Amino acid sequence: MAVLEHLEKKVRQLERRCLDHKIIPIEGAQGTRIMVEGRELIQLSANNYLGLTSHPRVREAARKALEEAGAGAGGVRVMAGTFDRTQALEQKLAAFKKTEAAVVFSAGYTTNLGVMSSIPDKGDIVLSDAYNHISILEGIRLSKAEMRSYNHNDMEDLERALAESQNYRQRIVVTDGVFSMDGDIAPLPEIVDLVEKYNAILIVDDSHSNGVFGENGRGTVDHFGLHDRVHIQVGTFSKAFGVMGGFVASSKIVCDYLMQHANSFIYSTAHPPSTTAACMAALDVVMDEPEILERLWDNTRFFRNGLKELGFDTGKSESPIIPVMVGDAKLASRFADHLYEAGLMCKSVAFPTVALGEARIRVIITAAHSHEEMEQALKIFERIGKDLKIVT
Ligand SMILES: Cc1ncc(COP(=O)(O)O)c(C=O)c1O
Structure with missing residues (x-):
């Protein structure tokens, strides 16, 4: 053929x-x-930054949940019901990230697809670091917004892009916290200053920094002390936490919005109980050890x-x-x-x-x-x- x-x-x-x-x-x-x-x-x-894939507490939590609650979730959260343990994980996560709320997705990749395709809308522009993860770019492509890439960690280029995009309804700046191929960090304090100067929205993908940077591994936003100045944080359980699953930590309204508008949340089956339990245990280990x-x-x-x-x-x-x-x-x-x-x-x-x-x-x-x-x-x-x- x-x-x-x-x-x-x-x-x-x-x-x-x-x-x-x-x-x-x-x-x-x-x-x-x-x-x-x-x-x-x-x-x-x-x-597997912290070596948690095989940590005894993480393994035991997964095994226990498998025995108690079976192997699968049985469907998407909006149809088949949401396990109470998933909601407990979201509360624990929000406390860990010091945000009002959190919402769990099936993977870091699908989190970025969901966030970047549903939050930027027609008439908006997304300003994206040139080295951002591919899942961010794919999410933006699925949205109705326009995109402009700024040179990697180049604050002059970001400012130029912000200044030249004042006619858009909303400007959304998105950056990885730690870049996955170079291991360098985004200059978040400068990015936050620019975002505030130009009244934009800031999304930080902390997939490689949760569990690694900040107090107890709370990520780059915590590392730089910017808790109330970053609108949306994306993360994953697949890296330092050693399990799998993505999440957003943000305000309640952002999390509520995503649960209603992010297709990768609405139309993809939830984690098995064992995965959720393993994520909970990994968070506990990060806090306790x-x-x-x-x-x-x-x-x-x-x-x-x-x-x-x-x-x-x-x-x-x-x-x-x-x-x-x-x-x-x-x-x-x-x-x-x-x-x-x-x-x-x-x-x-x-x-x-x-x-x-x-x-x-x-x-x-x-x-x-x-x-x-x-x-x-x-x-x-x-x-x-x-x-x-x-x-x-
Ligand atoms: C910056 C970044 N965001 C998102 C992802 C996707 O995360 P996951 O592997 O949990 O789907 C990755 C994974 O490589 C990543 O490096």
Whole structure:
């Protein structure tokens, strides 16, 4: 069939350019060491910042809820009913994020689709950081609003965009709190000042900062002390919290609006009780065991400094997401293949996920990595980096 031939051609094209995603099957649990085809690898590619995917309290909560309430939700929340435990999670989340309310979605991705497609309306303009996550862009495309991208973290460009869009009904600025491919932070204090000066709305996607930045991991908004000045915060349970599911933390009216207007909330089945219970337990762990967050930062500093001392360029990272810059996509892909053969699970990322010529290995350090694992990983980086002449 011609259509299928077209698809095959596109798949082969990506493979030839080393831009295809390799799907690697892992056996058993996610952790700092994973089993792949009978071989143990050190995991440096999971967003499991606090190591909670396998935390005993999180596992036990999921197991108990599965036994008590079964495997599935049975339908969308607006039709089949909302579990009381989901509402309890939303209350706990609002308290954690210090907002009036919160609403849970099935994933971080669908949260951004729901928020960005339903809040900006006809006659509005969305000003979006050029490095924002793809789910934000896809959400904006589904909306009736116009979009203008401003240069990454460039406050002059953002101000220009705000000044030039005064004729729109509403201006909505959206930014990641921590950027997923570079690990740098949005300059939220400056963004908030501009948003207030131009009377705009601010949405911050804190997917990579919840559980990582701020008091007890409350995110970048808390880190910068901007609680009453950011209108809408998006988050996910799939990264530091180690489970899955997205959420919005905001005012009650915003959450009520989303429950009535965000299609990804209305028309997608709710989480199974076990997922909700695991998210609750993860939040409890984050609050009760702050030493895990301290360990995350100790490990991040240790590994990033180790890479720098070896001569690697770690870009502008200020978080546990550490890009090891390579430049050329094919070289980055070879680097990742060699690291994999040597026992490290870490992926190369290239265009279009990052800018052309900025291919890199994306490393993620977690609180659960031991010093032995990090030292072993650094030795492998050194050996292969020298073999491939990425460092001297
Ligand atoms: C900034 C950002 N927002 C949203 C998402 C989507 O979150 P989830 O994986 O929970 O769907 C991601 C995931 O990669 C992300 O990096």
